[in-house]
Amino acid sequence: MRRVPAPLPPLPRPRRRSRWATTVLAVLALLAGTALTVSGVAAAAPQAWTPKPAPMTTPWTNQVPVDMPLPEYPRPQLTRPDWANLNGIWDFAVTAADAGRPASFPEQIRVPFVAESALSGIQRKITQNDKLWYKRTFTVPSGWNGRRVQLHFGASDWRTTVWVNDRQAGATHDGGFDSFSHDITALLNSGTNTVVISVWDPTQTGTQAVGKQRLNDVTPHPGGGIFYTAASGIWQTVWLEPVAAAHITRLDMVPDLTNNRLRVTVRGAGTSGHQARVTVSAGGTTVGTATGPVGGEFTVPVPNARRWSPDDPFLYDVRADLLSGTAAVDSVGSYAGMRSIGLARVDGVLRPVLNGEFVFQTGTLDQGYWPDGIYTAPTDAALRYDLQKHKDLGFNMVRKHIKVEPQRWFHWADRLGLLVWQDMPSMERTPDAAGRTQWEAEYDRIIDQHRSSPSLVMWVNQNEGWGQYDQARIADEVKAYDPSRLVDNMSGVNCCGAVDGGNGDVVDHHVYVGPGTTVPSATRAAVLGEFGGLGLKVAGHEWYPGGGFSYEDQPDPAHLDDRFVGLIDGIREVRLPRGLSASVYTEITDVENEANGLLTYDRQVVKVDEARVRAANRALIDASRSPAAPVTLPTGQYRSLRVTTPGYTDRYLRHRDGAAFTDVVNGGSDALLRSDATWRIVPGLADSTCYSFESRNYPGEYLRHRDHRVYKEGGSGDLFRADATFCPVRGANGGVRLSAHNFPGQYLRHFGAELWLATPGGTHTWDSPSRFTEDTTWAVEAPWAP
Secondary structure, eight states, X not given: OEEXXXXXXXXXXXXXXXXXXXXXXXXXXXXXXXXXXXXXXXXXXXXXXXXXXXXXXXXXXXXXXXXXXXXXXXXXXXXXSOXXXXXXXXXXXXXXXXXXXXXXXXXXXXXXSOTTSTTTXXXXXXXXXXXXXXXXXXXXXXXXXTSEEEEEESOEESEEEEEETTEEOSSOEEOSSSOEEEEOGGGXXXXXXXXXXXXXXXXXXXXXXXXXXXXXXXXXXXXXXXXXXXXXEEOSOEEEEEEOSSEEEEEEEEEETTTTEEEEEEEEESOTTOEEEEEEEXXXXXEEEEEEETTSEEEEEOTTOOBOBTTBXXXXXEEEEEEXXXXXXXXXXXXXXXXXXXXXXXXXXXXXXXXXEEOOEEEEEEOOOBTTTBTSOSSHHHHHHHHHHHHHTTOOEEEEOSOOOOHHHXXXXXXXXXXXXXXXXXXXXXXXXXXXXXXHHXXXXXXXXXXXXXXXXXXXXXXXXXXXXXXXXXXXXXXHHOTTSEEESOBTTTSTTOOOOSOBSEEEEEESSOOOOOOOOSSOEEEEEEEEOEEOOOTTOOSSTTOOBOSEEOSSHHHHHHHHHHHHHXXXXXXXXXXXXXEEEEOSBOBTTBOOOSBOTTSOEEOSOHHHHHHHHHHHHHHHHSOOOOOOOOTTEEEEEEEOSTTOTTEEEEEETTEEEEEEOOXXXXXXXXXXXXXXXEEOSSOTTSEEEEESSXXXXXXXXXXXXXXXXXXXXXXXXXXXXXXXXXXXXXXEEEEETTEEEEEEEEETTEEEEEXXXXXXXXXXXXXXXXXXXXXXXXXXXX
8 A cells, every 4th residue: 555646747648728728827827816818718817716625635636726727628539729718717606496597696616616526616515406507707819700609518417508698508408428519609799708507407316317426415424325425517628619610510430440441420510512531640640531521421541550459559640621622611630549349259258359359358447536526537637647547557448437527538548548438327217208318318429429539448328227228229229329339238237136138248247246257148248347345444545534335344455455466366267267358346446435446535545556456457468368278177087186285295185074174195094084085076066167076985965165164065056056166277386276166266275274265365364365375276186095
């Protein structure tokens, strides 16, 4: 366990700000407390506004500018040089949910932090009975004359209505996780303009996508479980952008590795009679260009394409021009990664394949919550940090759990090289017809907005049955809407009343602590959508001291390290060879009263040994690329199992009075002892790819574990058969380790001459780390009683 150093500097990135914004950023320190101009847009002065004390401070809490938080360009895959950031201090009011515009705005809020957060300066509970109101003024730079002005929102939760100069801009927007825009050109004045925004958010009292938000107290408190503080109102960047009358609105890009080309669709507005030209380059050198219809797909050649992967997240630069004749009337910048994702049979097992090759996907559950900003990371460096820690810890994947992050989060996943499983945020309950229409429409918009990100490889439709309905239909429709990615119809089909749609690309189980026994089917790969949940509370870094919980508490960092590595090793040694293709550990950080993160909620402490965790993850990934030959045992034959621990190599596994022990056996031993130390190896009672060990002198009775102790017993039923089945793992010097079929990663161990099922990093005496590997390694030898 170690403290987190000062925040990392941002990675180099292409220019995303206008010269106006760049100039302002350079002089912000000198102009604090005065009226500012951002890209020529007058911003409200900070006056007496101050943030509220955060319940926990992250390394970035005190680095958030008052006047222009999150100043980075918010849309990295569709960039233009001119834009204006409207983040900062806005006038604010809260009224009853059914009230009209208030006569006054007595408070101030720092946008884009939600009203429940400390960084917003409001920090109080918002309910379905409240409506939030935002107000500020701005001026449009004279250099934008003659162009259309767009007002963009990264996201606002949930029902958002916008007025400019007392006239409504576009239609009211319903949705908490998708971006939206209004053309406000016709509403603008030549001088000062006023924008007013109302937001109503029913949180879990409604039927909309809500994720893990709940109407809880905003200050730390006991309870809460796996649900957290609500996030109401604007929570992503608000910004202005000038565009030509005919302009590009979206750029869809799908790599086609088979034909070394990029499939592109340039979408636009006011584009009748126009064409689109797309140019792909690398390091300033053009590699391909093509011209095609606006709104229709065409292809751009990318010869000898360098393939994007977590090990080499190479991105091509992309430029799209909207042409009127030969003149470009609009141009946008972007980037693309050339990669493929699909399913294929690998050594007879259905696996997900990246660029045609199977690589085990090992990741964490990433909920995207912050103790200071709740739904909004305090800075871009903070947003990047969690993804960078995945890389530092050796993971190659992240499951974004029931939340959709800003586009800059995907930008960092693309650039750092992480495979992304993106959940569609769930509903609190099964929705009515209107709720279903809304949820599915928002899902489509989310797919559209992130469909060009190379890191995103799978859509996760629903989770553990929360608000579940029409699972099979939705999976088919998502696959049809975005055939370039995998689809998970339900994460956790074995959990909590979930109903499996039976389709999609993966069968996804949740097993705590795990890793469980998920297996592929004829049509779906096997993935472990959640497991782990190992907990460690760190004094001074708890959201509510003493209130944290986990799926399995660990007494200290050493046990956490051993237990975590044991789980990953169990996946590598036992579950990977038997068809598991991906796993998602719960979770990357603590969240409020969940204390099962690899990092604390404030990101101040890394709880685990980074080098050990990284080595375990890399070994798992490497094993998927170069699988070892399976360990086999001679079925139908008698054998004896000898201890390999130095100093005890004359001892063998034997039964006595119904329990299993080790004892010294040699040529002078009596016939009963030799018979007790002899076992018939048969195909596993619960899994024929594993093995069971039948007593020679008590046919029909087998080695089985029960409450950790190992016995010789007869029995029937699924539990008995699972307890009596062991899967072999290659040990040192030709030895074999025997993992419990139903508890992968737990091994048959001799301890004090008794036989136990032992857990790496476990807290029982028989889990002792001393000589753990040696004590769990057995030599399979000729039988003492043929």
